[in-house]
Amino acid sequence: MTARPLMDVRGLSKAFPAPQGLLARLRGEPRRAVQALSDVHLSVQRGETLGIVGESGCGKSTLARCLVRLQDADQGEVRYEDLDVLRLRGLDLRRYNRRVQMIFQDPYSSLNPRMTVGQMLREALSVHRLRPRAEQDARIQELLTLVGLPPAAAGRAPHEFSGGQRQRVGIARALALEPDCLIADELVSALDVSVQAQVVNLLLELQERLGLTVLFVAHDLRLVRHLSHRVAVMYLGRVVEVAPTEDLFRAPKHPYTQALLAAAPTLDPARRADAPAITGELPSPLNVPSGCAFRTRCPHAFARCAAERPLPTDVAGAQVACHLYSAPDGAVPG
Amino acid sequence: MSAPPALLQVRDLNVRMPTPAGTLHVVRGVTFGVQPGEMLGLVGESGSGKSVTLRALMGLYRRPVTVSGTVEFAGQDLLRASEAQWQATRGAQIGMIFQEPMSALNPVLTVGTQIMENLRTHRGLRGRAAAERAAELLDLTGIPSPRARLNDYPHQFSGGMRQRAMIAIALASEPRLLLADEPTTALDVTIQDQILRLLLRLREELNMSVILVTHDLGVIAQTCDRVAVMYGGRLMETAPVGALFREPRHAYSLGLLRSLPGSGARRAPLQPIPGGPPNLLALPPGCAFSPRCAYASGACLGAEPPLVPVAPDRASACVHAAALPSLTGEVSA
Ligand SMILES: Nc1ncnc2c1ncn2[C@@H]1O[C@H](COP(=O)(O)OP(=O)(O)OP(=O)(O)O)[C@@H](O)[C@H]1O
Ligand SMILES: Nc1ncnc2c1ncn2[C@@H]1O[C@H](COP(=O)(O)OP(=O)(O)OP(=O)(O)O)[C@@H](O)[C@H]1O
Ligand code: SF4
Ligand code: SF4
Ligand SMILES: [Mg+2]
Ligand SMILES: [Mg+2]
Numbered sequence: 001m002t003a004r005p006l007m008d009v010r011g012l013s014k015a016f017p018a019p020q021g022l023l024a025r026l027r028g029e030p031r032r033a034v035q036a037l038s039d040v041h042l043s044v045q046r047g048e049t050l051g052i053v054g055e056s057g058c059g060k061s062t063l064a065r066c067l068v069r070l071q072d073a074d075q076g077e078v079r080y081e082d083l084d085v086l087r088l089r090g091l092d093l094r095r096y097n098r099r100v101q102m103i104f105q106d107p108y109s110s111l112n113p114r115m116t117v118g119q120m121l122r123e124a125l126s127v128h129r130l131r132p133r134a135e136q137d138a139r140i141q142e143l144l145t146l147v148g149l150p151p152a153a154a155g156r157a158p159h160e161f162s163g164g165q166r167q168r169v170g171i172a173r174a175l176a177l178e179p180d181c182l183i184a185d186e187l188v189s190a191l192d193v194s195v196q197a198q199v200v201n202l203l204l205e206l207q208e209r210l211g212l213t214v215l216f217v218a219h220d221l222r223l224v225r226h227l228s229h230r231v232a233v234m235y236l237g238r239v240v241e242v243a244p245t246e247d248l249f250r251a252p253k254h255p256y257t258q259a260l261l262a263a264a265p266t267l268d269p270a271r272r273a274d275a276p277a278i279t280g281e282l283p284s285p286l287n288v289p290s291g292c293a294f295r296t297r298c299p300h301a302f303a304r305c306a307a308e309r310p311l312p313t314d315v316a317g318a319q320v321a322c323h324l325y326s327a328p329d330g331a332v333p334g
Numbered sequence: 335m336s337a338p339p340a341l342l343q344v345r346d347l348n349v350r351m352p353t354p355a356g357t358l359h360v361v362r363g364v365t366f367g368v369q370p371g372e373m374l375g376l377v378g379e380s381g382s383g384k385s386v387t388l389r390a391l392m393g394l395y396r397r398p399v400t401v402s403g404t405v406e407f408a409g410q411d412l413l414r415a416s417e418a419q420w421q422a423t424r425g426a427q428i429g430m431i432f433q434e435p436m437s438a439l440n441p442v443l444t445v446g447t448q449i450m451e452n453l454r455t456h457r458g459l460r461g462r463a464a465a466e467r468a469a470e471l472l473d474l475t476g477i478p479s480p481r482a483r484l485n486d487y488p489h490q491f492s493g494g495m496r497q498r499a500m501i502a503i504a505l506a507s508e509p510r511l512l513l514a515d516e517p518t519t520a521l522d523v524t525i526q527d528q529i530l531r532l533l534l535r536l537r538e539e540l541n542m543s544v545i546l547v548t549h550d551l552g553v554i555a556q557t558c559d560r561v562a563v564m565y566g567g568r569l570m571e572t573a574p575v576g577a578l579f580r581e582p583r584h585a586y587s588l589g590l591l592r593s594l595p596g597s598g599a600r601r602a603p604l605q606p607i608p609g610g611p612p613n614l615l616a617l618p619p620g621c622a623f624s625p626r627c628a629y630a631s632g633a634c635l636g637a638e639p640p641l642v643p644v645a646p647d648r649a650s651a652c653v654h655a656a657a658l659p660s661l662t663g664e665v666s667a
Contacts, residue, residue, distance in 0.1 A: 049601075055522035055523070055524065056522050162610045162611075164610060165610075192379040192380055192549065192611070193379075193549075193551075193590060193593050193594055194379065194589060194590060194593045194606055194607035195606065195607075195610060196593070196606075197593040197594075197595075197604035197605060197606030197607075198606040198608075200595070200604050200606075201603045201604055201606060204601060204603060205603075219522075219523070221523075222552075222594065222595050222596050223595045225595070225596070225600070226595035226596060226600055226601065226604070227595075227600075227601060245600070246600075259524060260523060260524065262527075263523045263524040263526070263527035264523050264527075264552070265523075265526075265527075265530075265550065265552030265553050265555060265556040266552060266555065266556065267551060267552055267555050267579060267591075267594065267596070268555060268579070269555045269556070269575045269576045269579055270576065272555075272556055272557075273527075273531070273556075274531070275531060276524075276527045276528040276531045277524065277527050278524050278527070278528075279528065281492050281494055281495065281525070282492070282494075282522065282524075282525070284492075
């Protein structure tokens with residue numbers, strides 16, 4: 001894969017001030033920070049689906065929000081084709097935001113409850129002046145058909161839809177702007193499996209038809225495996241491994257990826273583990289361990305892991321941030 | 335079926351809830367049993383009645399909600415028991431844990447106090463003996479330095495530790511049956527894995543029965559002995575867990591398993607169940623699943639099909655149970 005990436009993320013970092021108690025403030029203690037993203041590198045190829053997985057709080061949503069400029073990153077660079085995304089302003093930013101659309105886990109909270117679906121879509125079309133007024137009605141019907149909603153849906157408000165249908169409305173609104181890239185943050189996580197499959201199929205079909213690039217943020221590993229061409233695994237604000245999907249699931253390289261896959265429940269009752277895949281709790285994001293963030297739970301940790309943060313290294317087509325792979329005589333775990 | 339007497343035998347359980355739009359018949363004629371030491375999974379889509387079933391077993395409903403049927407626990411019919419008898423059973427012999435531990439834990443009492451309160455009420459332990467036992471229980475659930483953590487408040491615990499603390503509180507009374515409502519749904523997979531292994535170990539060590547409610551078929555496959563599939567307030571199928579995943583005998587179970595990703599080639603379309611969950615106020619005639627079912631025929635639209643035995647230790651409420659294909663090799667991890 002030597003093609004120039006559609007999106008290229010270099011050294012992206014973002015910290016949030018931690019909530020501080022009154023006592024701590026009175027004592028004048030320094031305000032601590034949650035490092036939600038720490039020196040994240042990632043590239044996205046045109047037309048691919050890149051899965052992003054990792055445990056709660058590892059920074060997946062923060063990454064997504066920084067990429068669409070809903071949040072300002074502290075450091076780093078994001079290239080989208082020739083655009084310097086983090087420095088875009090005014091009309092250029094609006095144009096970028098049209099091309100890169102985010103869809104949220106709960107479209108209910110991002111859909112205006114007082115507007116009908118038709119009004120919402122019309123607003124999106126008008127704001128970005130995508131269609132002359134006369135053509136808007138036709139385009140709205142086209143969008144509804146595209147996401148598998150009946151024409152009558154245009155006259156209904158969000159609360160009149162089921163969860164799966166609301167996801168379709170959210171997708172229709174994103175597509176109204178004719179984006180080239182969709183960032184789906186836990187798009188189907190709240191849906192029942194039988195309905196989840198309907199929305200997943202819609203996404204697959206649209207991607208095929210419109211050539212969309214998709215960043216698919218989710219914690220359902222089975223789903224990510226099914227949809228993604230490549231997968232990035234995050235842990236405490238860092239990307240620890242990026243690899244082509246089948247390689248990642250067949251032969252995970254980073255010890256955290258190995259633990260995550262082993263902990264995910266398989267559908268085979270005959271393959272049942274006796275002991276947990278990994279012990280220990282996720283460290284507090286306020287107290288990220290020195291060196292490798294995973295070292296407090298890693299069965300392979302050694303002295304260097306506490307002293308030095310591992311940098312992403314190319315290992316057989318994957319990027320892995322682990323000293324086992326950078327140490328000259330490091331034993332590679334199976 | 336030479337099964338030993340069940341610890342819990344539920345027969346024809348019905349729960350009705352009045353709402354402004356009409357009375358919701360939320361649990362409709364549910365019948366199942368749980369053996370001593372057995373882990374039974376209760377699975378179904380959102381709104382199918384899983385939580386209401388558990389809450390009814392726990393005796394948590396009062397008028398205007400009505401609960402009917404029989405709930406026989408260790409030979410005693412709980413629905414006909416006096417309030418005092420019921421109180422003695424609940425908490426003492428039946429424990430319950432929830433999805434969100436913060437809603438069940440008291441934020442102003444230390445974790446130790448909450449465990450000791452249960453030890454006093456149900457086991458008559460006080461003072462030093464209670465403190466010793468409380469530390470033992472925290473230790474049992476895998477909380478490091480349990481003695482010191484007894485003095486912590488719930489907010490000082492992480493999500494996974496709170497879930498462990500809630501399990502420790504529920505176990506204080508040494509229940510014979512533990513009702514667990516989505517105990518790991520809010521947790522990360524690595525922590526979920528730890529809690530599920532813990533439940534398996536505890537049921538082994540304490541010979542406790544568990545009803546585990548979840549919507550995650552993977553969790554069922556990894557922990558349960560038997561599974562009951564719920565849809566629209568009714569049990570659609572009960573089966574040993576291996577048999578269900580190999581050879582579902584209800585078209586809804588089959589549809590559920592087939593809709594999971596992983597059964598076809600990567601990026602191939604999934605096989606969704608068309609439509610959405612049933613409206614309890616306007617159920618279709620006959621089988622509640624019929625509007626979404628690919629196998630539906632005229633035979634499905636008469637009286638609602640009852641849950642009947644279809645094989646040893648298996649029951650199904652599907653008219654076409656015998657005609658359904660098996661899934662061997664189709665559903666994979
Ligand atoms: N607006 C904010 N203010 C303060 N802290 C925040 C804010 N947004 C996120 N964080 C913190 O940043 C970290 C990363 O959060 P983020 O929401 O990106 O995680 P996530 O991977 O999306 O998790 P989840 O799987 O739970 O959605 C967490 O520790 C979170 O508490
Ligand atoms: N107190 C109540 N009043 C009215 N309706 C209720 C009440 N509690 C539950 N219901 C309804 O009863 C049905 C079953 O609810 P229940 O909570 O048992 O579902 P569930 O299977 O546990 O779903 P989930 O997976 O979403 O937790 C739902 O339609 C719900 O809206
Ligand atoms: S760098 Fe060290 S601690 Fe981190 S994952 Fe690799 S071996 Fe484990
Ligand atoms: S009884 Fe009929 S409609 Fe119901 S699940 Fe079975 S085949 Fe489908
Ligand atoms: Mg998130
Ligand atoms: Mg529930």
